[in-house]
Amino acid sequence: MKIKLHVWRQKNAKSPGKMETYSPSDVNPNMSFLEMLDVLNEDLIKKGEDAISFDHDCREGICGSCSMVINGRPHGPSKGTTACQLHMRSFKEGDELFIEPWRAGAFPVVKDLIVDRTPFDRIMAKGGFVSVNTGSAQDANALPISKDLADKSFEAAACIGCGACVAACKNSSAMLFVSAKVSQLALLPQGQPERMRRALGMLRQHDEEGFGACTNTKACEAACPKEISIENIARLNRDFMKATLFYPEHESSANE
Amino acid sequence: MNSWVFKAMKSTIGQKWLMGLSGLFMIFFLLGHMSGNMLIYAGPEAINTYAETLRKFPALLWAFRILSVVALVVHVVTAVVLTKRNRAANPIPYASSAWKGSSWSSRNMGMTGFVILLYIIYHLAHFTWRLTHPELFSELDAFDAYQMVILSFQEPWLVGLYVFATFTVCLHLTHSISSSLQTLGINHPKYNEAIRRLGDFLAIVLFLGFSSIPVAVLLGILS
Numbered sequence: 001m002k003i004k005l006h007v008w009r010q011k012n013a014k015s016p017g018k019m020e021t022y023s024p025s026d027v028n029p030n031m032s033f034l035e036m037l038d039v040l041n042e043d044l045i046k047k048g049e050d051a052i053s054f055d056h057d058c059r060e061g062i063c064g065s066c067s068m069v070i071n072g073r074p075h076g077p078s079k080g081t082t083a084c085q086l087h088m089r090s091f092k093e094g095d096e097l098f099i100e101p102w103r104a105g106a107f108p109v110v111k112d113l114i115v116d117r118t119p120f121d122r123i124m125a126k127g128g129f130v131s132v133n134t135g136s137a138q139d140a141n142a143l144p145i146s147k148d149l150a151d152k153s154f155e156a157a158a159c160i161g162c163g164a165c166v167a168a169c170k171n172s173s174a175m176l177f178v179s180a181k182v183s184q185l186a187l188l189p190q191g192q193p194e195r196m197r198r199a200l201g202m203l204r205q206h207d208e209e210g211f212g213a214c215t216n217t218k219a220c221e222a223a224c225p226k227e228i229s230i231e232n233i234a235r236l237n238r239d240f241m242k243a244t245l246f247y248p249e250h251e252s253s254a255n256e
Numbered sequence: 257m258n259s260w261v262f263k264a265m266k267s268t269i270g271q272k273w274l275m276g277l278s279g280l281f282m283i284f285f286l287l288g289h290m291s292g293n294m295l296i297y298a299g300p301e302a303i304n305t306y307a308e309t310l311r312k313f314p315a316l317l318w319a320f321r322i323l324s325v326v327a328l329v330v331h332v333v334t335a336v337v338l339t340k341r342n343r344a345a346n347p348i349p350y351a352s353s354a355w356k357g358s359s360w361s362s363r364n365m366g367m368t369g370f371v372i373l374l375y376i377i378y379h380l381a382h383f384t385w386r387l388t389h390p391e392l393f394s395e396l397d398a399f400d401a402y403q404m405v406i407l408s409f410q411e412p413w414l415v416g417l418y419v420f421a422t423f424t425v426c427l428h429l430t431h432s433i434s435s436s437l438q439t440l441g442i443n444h445p446k447y448n449e450a451i452r453r454l455g456d457f458l459a460i461v462l463f464l465g466f467s468s469i470p471v472a473v474l475l476g477i478l479s
Contacts, residue, residue: 006351008351069350069352071354071355072353073357077355098351098352098354100350100352103346103350104345104346170363172346173268173342206268207267211345212341212346213268213269213338213341215338216435217357217358217363219356219358222357223357231444234442235443237272237439238441240267241269241270244260
């Protein structure tokens, strides 16, 4: 099949970028979206041009590396799907596609479609973990947890930290990411001791990184390849206010 | 200035709580306001007695007025601060905006909110401060709310303005109710659907209730 691509090209973080047009001619409908870009890149390299840079790793929808907005939608038109799991059969002969990097002030473009997502790492460092001596694995069911809570925690833990929520949000808010990382632990007994300081620390870092505020448009939920629910954002809102009102913050407990 | 209160007020969620709480207060205000207005259908006696009764308790009336102004100011200030932050957070638009993933009203709360703010100022200048139509009201008794409404809405453009403004309120509210509750942490699969429906229902009821009065006057149903 024949398609027309408009791809964001940007040499580096400092130079201004622009959309460039490509017309790959022999696109197989069974190719994944990233394979289509691979083939296009081989062509570009043969012609002595600079290949299109994009993030990718596992190519099986679990690592969260791929990050491109296709026709205005993070990860493209299929619901609950990462760009690497998207196939060219989702498009029609002659389709015109716009491929752009995640757009957010906190995610500056490194090159072409690659953005710097280290703000997520810094947010995680402010409490997205459980501080216990893990030792060897404990017996299964030593800590009784109801099935529905475990499932809810697992649903939040499905977040792969790709940043599609930020890319979809008109405010570039990372609230869905933060809330998923807060919720996966808040729902389990292991997460309780640090629950309050986690919510405070991670949300403050979120704000510091320059992400916007949530206006509950739900665009993040619609774009999320793991279909994380905004129910988690409500939990973060509750935990943050509970922590603000009742958590005694002093030097040693402030996780900063 | 490093107290926990200040930190909370500076945070995105803290500001959203202020916005949600002040917004919810104003929704209750609107429900009360509309219930009062509906008395106009019971005749001049009913609504004028209501207007007079309100003024018999000046302490209560002023407490409520001050609370309403505080809610409005908090709502507008947090809206401006958050909007500035959100715009700064998202400096480059996409070349393709084919996909939205959200409702029109949820994306345009700032715009509808601004229209409503202008309307509130006009509405106060019209009925409370009586600045816009001095010639109509000069000979009226201070408490003759009924005649004030009837005389005002003889002008079709003013009726149009009021219907447009209350429709904007309706658009704002279709997102407001579920959004403010979500911000306050109220979200559960068991009652989310009910909240969404209640939000739409209240928005429509308020629109129909408020806008029916100027239309009824213009059509001669109220005279």
